[in-house]
Amino acid sequence: MNSIIDKIKDLRSITGLSIADCKKALVNNNMDIEKAAKDLKILGLNKASLKSQRSTASGQVSLLISKEKKTAVISEVNCETDFVAKSKDFLIFNDEINNYFINEKNIQENTLILFSDSKILPEIIEQKRIDVVAKLGENIVLKRLYKITTEKQFLTGYNHTINDLCKISAIILTNNNILEYENLYTDIAMQVAAMNPKYLSKNNIPNEIIENESEVNIKKFIKENVLLEQDFIKDRSLSIKNAIVNKFEIINFIRFEVGEKIT
Known part of the structure; x- marks a missing residue:
């Protein structure tokens, strides 16, 4: 015995x-x-x-991209302290979430999913959450998730990590996937993470913003907030649109940052 x-x-x-x-x-x-x-x-x-009512001000974001670069999941999981956010069990839970949803067919795709009381977690993920809460002793929640699927485009991601905490993740969609440009794809995803653009191109800016700003302010706004018009962080002599010209097109991008306000 x-x-x-x-x-x-x-x-x-x-x-x-x-x-x-x-x-x-x-x-x-x-x-x-x-x-x-x-x-x-x-x-x-x-x-x-x-x-469940305790504040979750810390946490990490993470992403998972399929081998063929056609499907990706980006998620934000929150907890109470950085100590728990760095723990092995918390990171395993993050991985389990991404692996589950990247293979899950019955989920909204290409749209932001906010997990609140009205959006119940799948039973298998909720049980894993309960287990990790019991083990680590903090409130832990899946705040949001975005699953991207594409047939004609390709996905590249970047995780921005400081002090073993991934606070920002970004994914870009491009019209091709050429080995020669592999580093440049990653650099553009890093640009999205670092510079936090709000729009892909000038055409995406709402008319009310343009109408309510002076010409000088609009030029500054565009330079700071439009990805294609931003200075390339790897070469400030180039804009992003000039860095990728005749190489590939950026179709879209997604960026998650821990704790950011969701509009």
Whole structure:
């Protein structure tokens, strides 16, 4: 017969919960691991419920792009502290989210999904969330997600990481996927992450903005907020449109930053 230490070890490997929680569950269930695991699952649900109102100011964004560069998921997962955001279990949860949704067919594509009380997580992801909340002791939420699918374009991503925290992720869609331009695709995605453009081209700027600004202010606004008109961060003598001319076209871009206001 396994000793209580062995059973606690086995139960911790199943649930990820503390030694004290596992020992208590085993004692309460006459050392039956299966019954103890069920009790701990309920305990995890209760812990998640108690923490659900706590503020989640930290977290990470992440992305996953398929090998053929035709499908991608970009997501933001929030927690309470940077310490937890850097933890292995939190990062694994992020990966599980992206892997699930990149393969999930029954989900809105090419549109932003906000996960609030009105948008319930799939059961398998919600259970993983409950488990990681119980294990790490903080409120953890999937705030938003964007799944991109394309037939004719190609996807390239960039993660901006500081102090082991990915706070900004960006994806660009281009009209081709040529090995010669692989670094340039990534540089443009990095540009989106670093310079936070609001529009792809001048044609995307709403008329009311143009009408309410002076010519001088509009020129400055365009230079700062339109991706194709921005100075290329890798070569300030070039604009983005000049850096990619006769090479490829940028069709669209998506950018997530932890904690940013969603409009």
